[in-house]
Amino acid sequence: MADTALVTLVTRDSARLEFACPAGMDVLSAAETAGFYLPAMCHAGECGQCHAHAQSGAYEMAPHSKAALPDPGQGGILLCRCQPRGDLTIDLPYEDAKIARQPLITRSAIIESLTPAGEGALALTLTLTPDAQLGGAADFIPGQYMELTVPGTEIRRAYSLANLPNWDGRLDFLIRLVPGGAFSTWLGTRARVGEELSLRGPLGHFTLDDASPRPRVLVGGGCGAAPLVAMLRHLADYQDSLPTHLIFAANREAELLPPALFEELRAGLPQLEITLCVWHPSPGWDGFTGTAAEALAAHLAAQTEMPDIYLCGPPKMLDTARAAALAQGVPAERIFAERLAV
C-alpha cells in the first residue's frame, strides 16, 4: 500500500477537489490539512454529519455509530472515520460552495433572552460580541448550526439557528431540552440573561437548494424544528413563490411548536401549507394522527410533481420519511437530510 493515497471529492455540482491523504489519516482530517473544511460535527463517527458515498477505491472504516451510517453496504462512509487503502473517489452530498476554505472561528456571545417554547423546549437568543476582525454580523446560511460550549467545560453541543442571517449579530435557537444532557442541564438550571457563551460556526450543509424551481416539502420532528423554521423564514424573506409544505411531527400536542410561530410563518409565506402530526394525540385532536413519514407519504401521493424534500429530526424519523419519499418516486438526490444525534 502506498504511503499516501490520492483522494478526489466530487461535489453535487461536479466540482472535483483532490488532495493527498497520508496512511493512517482519515479523509476529513486530510481535507482540512489541504485547506478544505468539510461539513462535520463530532469528528468521532457518532453524528453522521460527514456522511458521503465512496464512488471507487478501497477504504476502511474506523469504529462508528450504526445510526450515523445507515448504508455501509452501498458505499456509505463517514469521512471522519474513513481511511483510504489506495486512491479513493468520494461523492459528496452537497455543493462546492458548502465547503469552507477557512478554519472555523470561535467567538463569544451574550444571552439576550431565554424563554419557553412549547413543552420541554426553550428559545435562546444570543448576540454576538462585536469583534474588530470579524465585525458584528450574524453570517450563516439558513439551516446551518452553531456549536455552543457549556460554560466552564470543553463540552460542545450543536444547535441549529432558527432566525435569518443579519447584521445585528442576533442568533436565535430553539432548543429541546434533553434530560441529563450537558447543555440542556446548564440551560435549564443555570443559564442567565447577560451571561457570556463561547461558540463556533456556522456549520453544516443542510441548507436550501435555492436554485431549485421544484415545490418543497420540509419535514421535521423532535428537536428538528429550528433549521426548518430558518429555511421558511428565508423563503418568506426572499418572497419565494414556489409551493411549500411543512410537515411537523410530535409525540403529543404539547410538544408541538408554539402556534404563534406557525402563524408568523403563514403570514410571511402565504402559499405555505402546514401539516401538524401527532402520534399519540389526546381526544379532540383535529390534525393528522400518525408519524411524519405517514403524513409525507399521504402528501406525496396527491402530488403530480415530485418536490424537493428536506428532513430534519431523529434517525428513525429520517429513515422512515426517506423511505416514504423514495417509495413515492422522489429521486434520492432531491432528498436533503439533517440527521440529529440522539
Place this chain on the structure above:
Amino acid sequence: MFCFQCEQTARTETGAGCASARGVCGKDEATADLQDVLIYQLKGLGQYAHRLHQQGRPDAAADSFILYGLFTTLTNVNFNRVRFVELIAEAARIRDRLRGTLGETLAGPAAFQPADNLAGLLAQADIASVRAGLNIVGEDVIGLRALVLYGLKGVAAYAHHAEVLGEVRPEIGAGIAHALDFLATDPVDADTLLAEALALGQLNFTVMETLDAANTGRFGSPTPTQVRTTPVAGKAILVSGHDLGDLAAILEATKDTGINVYTHGEMLPAHSYPKLHAYPHLAGNYGTAWQNQHQEFAAFPGPIVMTSNCLIEPQPAYRNRIFTMGPVGWPGVRHLTHADLALVVRAAQALPGFAETAPEKTILVGFGRDTVLSAAETVIGAVKSGAIRHFFLIGGCDGAAPGRNYYTEFAEQAPDDTMLLTLGCGKYRFNQENFGEIGGLPRLLDMGQCNDAYSAVQVALALSKAFECGVNDLPLSLVISWFEQKAAAVLLTLLALGVRNLRLGPSLPAFLTPALLNVLVEKFGVQPITNAQDDITAALTRQAA
C-alpha cells in the same frame, strides 16, 4: 445543455462546448437550457417588435425587456433558474401583448408556448438550442448564427447600460428587433448571415456612442485621475461590474456615513468621471480582474455589490455579504434595487472594514477621447518626430486562461518608443506597472471600460484625419483579448468599420469553424495571437514596410 458562447468554453478532443451538467462558468444544465428557451422567446418577441417598429408603433417596454433578457444570458451574469422561469413567463405575456397590438399572429418562435413547469420547459429546450438544426444546415451556418446571436447579446448589454442612465434611441430597439427577427427565420445563407453580423457591428457603434453619451452626459467627461489601489482604514463597500448608475446610487446612499466605497474590476474607470470622483468617499480601487474574485472578495472586509458581469459562484466566506443588481443573479444571493441600498449600508456598518490604512499606491486612469484628443497636437508631433513609433491598443477582457500572460508580455516587451492604449479588464494584467513616459505623456493610457472602444475608435479616426490616411494606415495595431459576448460585439464593430491589423486571443471563438475563421483572416485581416515578441515584431515590421 450545450453552450459555447465564451472563451473559456470546454474544448475537448470531441469538440468545443460545455455539454455536461455544469459549464466551465458554473452555469448548470437547467439554467443553460432555460436561457436557451428565453433566447428562443426573445426571437419571437423580436418578430413582433420588428414589425411594430416598421409600422412606427414600437413597444418601449418590450424593447426594454428584450435588452434585459438578452443581458441576463451573457456569461457570468445570471445563474438563477427560478429567475429564468419567471422571465420565460413574462416573455410569453409580453409576446401576447405584442400580438394583440400588431393584430396578427406570427409563426416560428413567435408562436412558441412555454410550459408552465420546469420539467416541461426543459423538455422544450431542444428546439431552442444554439445548435438546433445542425444536421440540416451544418457547422458553418450554426457558427454564423451564433456569431450574430452572441454579438447581439453584447449589443443588448451595452444598450441596457445606456437605457438605465436614460439614453434610449429608437434605432437601437429597431436594430435589435430586426436582428432577432432575422434569427427567427433560421437563416442559412452565409453571406446574408455575415452581412447581418456586420450590420450588428455597425449598430453596436451607435450603441457604444449612446452609452458614451449616457456616461459622459451624466457624470462628465473622463479626465486623468490618480486612483488609490490600497485600502484606507474604515468601513468599506466594494462595487463591481460596469454600471456607473448603480455606483452613483451607492455613493449617494453612503454619503456622510463614514463608509468608503471601492471599485472593482471594470468599475475602475468610474474614478475618472468628475461627478463620481467628486464623492470624497470613493476611496479607491480594490483587487484585480473578475477571475480572482474568490480570493479577493473573501478578503474584502465589507459588502460587495455586483452590478453586471462577471459574477462567479459566491463562496461561503462572502455569500451573505455579496449582493446583485440589475441583470445579475445567483440563487440565494440577495438582489437589490436602488431603493434597497440601506441594506448594503447596514451590512458595511456591521462588517469590520479595513483596520489599517496601507501605504498609498496609485494608478492613473481617465484617458478618454476628450483627454487624448486634447493632447492630439503633442501626439501628432511625437509621431512625426519619431518619438512615438507605434500605438498598440491592448484591450478587452481578462480571464483565467494561462495563455493570457501573452498580454502582460506584450505590454512589457513593447519597445519604449511605442505607446500603449488599454481598455477593458484585461488591463489588470499590466496596469500596475510603470511604463514611463513618451512625448510628455504616460506611455500607458487607460481609456476605460470595454465599451470605451468607442473612444478608441474616435481617437483613431481623429488621428487618421490628422495624418490624412486611413485608420489601417496608422501606426496602430489592436491586440484584443476576448472572453464574453460584449467583446464579440466590439469585434463586430471593428470589422464593420473596416479596422484591420487586429490580433485576437487568447483562443479564437469556439463557435467559429475553420472556414469562418478563414473568412475573418482573409477578408478582415484578423489574426490569432502567436507570441508577444513575434507579434510585436510583425506589427512594427508592417509599419516600417
